[in-house]
Amino acid sequence: MGVEEKLAVLDHIYRVYEGFIAEYETACRKGCARCCTRNVTLTTLEAYALSVRLVDEGRADFFEKLRGAIDLPRFIPRVTTNALAEICIRGEDPPEEASDPDWGACPFLEEGECPVYAVRPYGCRCMVSALRCDDTGFAEMDPFIVTVNNVVLQYLEHVDRDGYSGNLTDLLLFFASADNRRRYRAGSLGPPPEGLIRNRPIRALMVPPRHRQKMLSFIESLQKVPSNLP
Numbered sequence: 310m311g312v313e314e315k316l317a318v319l320d321h322i323y324r325v326y327e328g329f330i331a332e333y334e335t336a337c338r339k340g341c342a343r344c345c346t347r348n349v350t351l352t353t354l355e356a357y358a359l360s361v362r363l364v365d366e367g368r369a370d371f372f373e374k375l376r377g378a379i380d381l382p383r384f385i386p387r388v389t390t391n392a393l394a395e396i397c398i399r400g401e402d403p404p405e406e407a408s409d410p411d412w413g414a415c416p417f418l419e420e421g422e423c424p425v426y427a428v429r430p431y432g433c434r435c436m437v438s439a440l441r442c443d444d445t446g447f448a449e450m451d452p453f454i455v456t457v458n459n460v461v462l463q464y465l466e467h468v469d470r471d472g473y474s475g476n477l478t479d480l481l482l483f484f485a486s487a488d489n490r491r492r493y494r495a496g497s498l499g500p501p502p503e504g505l506i507r508n509r510p511i512r513a514l515m516v517p518p519r520h521r522q523k524m525l526s527f528i529e530s531l532q533k534v535p536s537n538l539p
């Protein structure tokens with residue numbers, strides 16, 4: 310699959326998820342941004358879309374802002390969601406991964422709002438809460454939403470299985486390079502540089518038995534990819 314087709318599938322997945330989450334009452338509102346931290350992770354496909362948007366809008370200065378904050382702590386994943394599913398299948402313990410919301414706000418956040426809201430990654434889209442996180446100190450999420458969120462992360466990784474996953478800062482800085490954007494479009498990324506991890510295909514979906522039946526129609530919608538892909 311070429312990059313344009315992958316981007317169309319990404320768009321489809323975002324739309325299916327939006328339809329799903331619209332059925333839930335959430336406390337999420339414009340300007341509520343406690344969940345906008347430096348710990349957002351994403352795939353190369355999403356980071357590519359975001360970086361092309363930045364370049365097209367003449368916001369290359371944003372890459373400089375990221376470079377200036379490169380030494381600040383952030384969540385750097387060591388395993389992808391599909392690798393985690395494989396670890397669970399083998400009955401092993403996942404690695405401990407440090408992540409702290411107090412490491413600071415997402416570098417995009419401007420006066421409590423997201424200037425790239427239309428192209429924000431799935432890691433932001435799936436962060437919802439039934440109650441305001443400012444009041445509770447954490448996100449209150451229906452367990453079925455958690456399961457759907459994991460499944461969508463698995464699909465996103467699968468679609469981009471020749472790419473990488475990583476922290477927003479690291480992947481955007483990777484795509485600050487026109488050569489890396491060209492290599493991604495050409496499907497010729499080599500081994501991941503330090504801080505990024507190789508994506509994997511889906512071997513098994515992380516769906517607990519109590520959600521399997523309910524999950525079927527969601528997966529059906531995910532798999533109904535439009536036939537008129539570019």
Ligand code: SF4
Nearest residue numbers: 337341343344437442
């Ligand atoms: S997840 Fe929490 S912090 Fe984020 S928008 Fe929703 S209520 Fe606000």
Ligand code: SF4
Nearest residue numbers: 345415417418423433
């Ligand atoms: S990209 Fe936008 S929505 Fe996502 S964490 Fe950053 S400011 Fe928030």
